[in-house]
Amino acid sequence: MISRRQLLYFSALLSCSYAISNIGCFALSGDNSDDSGLQYPLTLTLLKEAYWSEMTAFRHYDEYIQKALSEGYANIAYLFSALSISEKIHADNYKSLIISLGSSIKNKETDVSTKNTQKNLNIAAIKELEKINKFYPEIIKKISTESHDPSIINCMYSWKSHKQHVAMIRDIKKYSSIFFGILAEKIEKMNPNYYVCIICGSTVDEKPEIPCEICNYNVSHYQNIDRPLLKTL
Ligand SMILES: [Fe+2]
Ligand SMILES: [Fe+2]
Helix, strand or coil: CCHHHHHHHHHHHHHHCCCCCCCCCCCCCCCCCCCCCCCCCHHHHHHHHHHHHHHHHHHHHHHHHHHHHHCHHHHHHHHHHHHHHHHHHHHHHHHHHHHHHCCCCCCCHHHHHCCCCHHHHHHHHHHHHHHHHHHHHEEEEEHHHCCHHHHHHHHCCCCCCCHHHHHHHHHCHHHCCHHHHHHHHHHHCCCCEEEEEEECCECCCCCCCCCCCCCCCCHHEECCCCCCCCCCC
């Protein structure tokens, strides 16, 4: 289990060089299927938008894991792994809702671009903040107009889950001037342990002892995340 202070080091990495301008990844992809004859057409459009946003993030984190492992940042890869699983839970929740409302998702490729681990952290931080400050507030406002409660609740789950990451980033802004290599070295000496709620994607760094703060399901719904392994060809 890592301490709050250790967690701050991770957040500091995420905030290093935060002003990086290259955020052309995690792009949204729409779904062109016609849901106009179904009961919640706008909800379905927005659920699909959210689904592809989460899937794109998931696929990026999956690549970031491998890059971090190849560069010797096992603990940063572990952090990416926890975030990746959280994103996949969000995506799976949307997919289930889409199917329950009578529509479907067509699988398709998404463009995935990776850089070095330092830049990948920066991009991840920017995209997390975009989801908090723009993407989910807009989706929740629009989706509320059709009052499909399970869809609204799931969007709220995702939004709050991403807020956990942003809170980490903001808490540690003061460390952002520390050189990446020094910070990364400290992180690689730690022994982090991540848990993700399988209901809402809430991600925590200590073994949960109370119900999930986002969805309120009991602690049995938290999954301890395994450390990722470097894929071999
Ligand atoms: Fe997400
Ligand atoms: Fe939860």
